[in-house]
Amino acid sequence: MGFLQYLINGISIGSVYAIIALGYTMVYGIAKMLNFAHGDVIMVGAYMSFCVTNYLGLPAVVGILVAMVVCTVLGIIIEGLAYKPLRGASSLAVLITAIGVSYFLQNAAQLIWGSAPKNFTSIVTFAPIKLFGGQLTITGEVIITILASVVIMVALTLFTGKTRMGKAMRAVSEDRAAAQLMGINVNQTISMTFAIGSALAAIAGVLLCSTVPTLQPTTGSMPGIRAFTAAVFGGIGSIPGAMLGGILLGIIETMTKAYLSTQFSDAIVFLVLIVVLLVKPAGLMGKVVQEKV
């Protein structure tokens, strides 16, 4: 029964990673940049939700909505101010700018909310479900997290597959110049991608802090790195890959902590990633691009 319990917890934390990884992978697919500030957008989302529910006393749903709106706007502003002027510059320059943005968000949050951790009240109010005479406990957070990630996954697949904007996104990620020649507004498409990625980050932030209730300015960075790893694990640029990578990473992490070693869980998780990349250099579901001479 212990195994099942760990599996469920692993899927739950993995779902959060998956939602964050979706943001990384979409931005990477379209703008070909590693957006290291993504983890900090998560933190901003969590703080927003915290403020709305704790200081204004509004219901959790409002908190999530406000967090999503703020993060969406934040994502578009960051993209417009910091990344857009660097389009066409070396990818390393954009990477460093993203790191600058990450520092900025962390320190701004520290200035506004202080560095002392805040106790995040969970958005889930119903009691945990107990199965098999209490041997297996499924908390409300776990259910909500898994449900949310499934809904997001389906919605994103439909969006990129069926809508005009989604098709434009795929076109831009495949070949930016050709997409532009076909009359697609590339800049607008990239902004839209950042908006969606940041809105997802807000949801991930709320879900993450509902499961692990300490909220501080650095809350987003470690899950951010984990999720980034998950995105690479699944094949960066691929939406189902990010989902799979996130959930697998969550399961591996929980299982390692449960059965192998809590001390070395980080090392083992990253070791698995390295082994996977050595066997499949483009990730689990990534496309292998042939190099042309």
Add this chain to the structure above:
Amino acid sequence: MNKIKQYFKTHSYNIATYGIVIIAYVVMQYLSNADMLSRSVNGYLVPICAYIVLAVSLNLVVGISGELSLGHAGFMGVGAFAGIVTAACLQGVVDSDFGRLMAALLVGGVVAGIAGVIVGVPVLRLRGDYLAIVTLAFGEILKNIIGNLYIGKDETGIRVALSQAELHLGAGGKVILSGALGATGVQKLSTFFAGFLLILFTLFVVLNLINSKEGRAIKAVRDNRIAAESVGINVTAFRMKAFVVSAFLAGMAGALYGLNYSAVSASKFGFNTSIDILVFVVLGGMGNILGSVISATVLYVLPEAMRGLADYRMILYAVVLILVMLFTWSPKVKEIMSVVTAKLGGIFKKKEVGTNE
């Protein structure tokens, strides 16, 4: 005479690099001896030396070899702890502090170099962003491992374990490393002079490597891997060479850094430090060694100098970082700058013509 002239002409960049470092050292040493530096500034001297070495060594990988490495601090950490353990073990064996420091630097470098070989074999099979993520992963693994090591010493020798209880130290034993707490009670051996020597050594290794046959091969691999391969350059061997040399130097810098504080913990050598070093390299200019030296110094001092601004300093640092990147890399700004310089050039030319008439 002509030969000397020729030498100066071709090596002017290297001479300038060495010259600036030596002059900076002499000036700082003079100021320090004359008691004109505050305590805090004196405290920055050794870390600055360590960061200069780290930036120059990372530049070898990122700028010269063209691979984005996000795990440089891992090698620094390996070097730091190897150095601390060495220095602690030699206590009572080697009397001179300087001798122990040199031994610690050497061991730190060698151990980090070995880690570089272990990491390099799998990492260098990958390319681009995947290589970056695997170096990040290895950096975290190294940090995780050194954060869980317990090393102690007693009369029977050195003992290594994974927890305090397993250490089984005999009477009079001393714990050197204690897991997540890191090393405490480290004897501070690092001196500014040693840091200066290490910088000179690093510059000597890196500048000679860049200008050698090997260096040209490494740069050829960076510029066009396939073309390099087709003229018979062993791509993996040369990438490996640059990577291991870089890890070795980072380990030495780590040992210097570690022996400058009485307590060092593994959390210092994580992703954030790797990123800081990368920022030094990119802002200093990829492949530009002198640039790395200057930017490491300026960017290390900048947040410290802004301490007066208290909470705002890191925000300002972030803003400065973003603005510098936008102004130096943005294609639009570059275009504007080229127009401006062309116009200015035009004005000067006209004036010249005017004076001639």
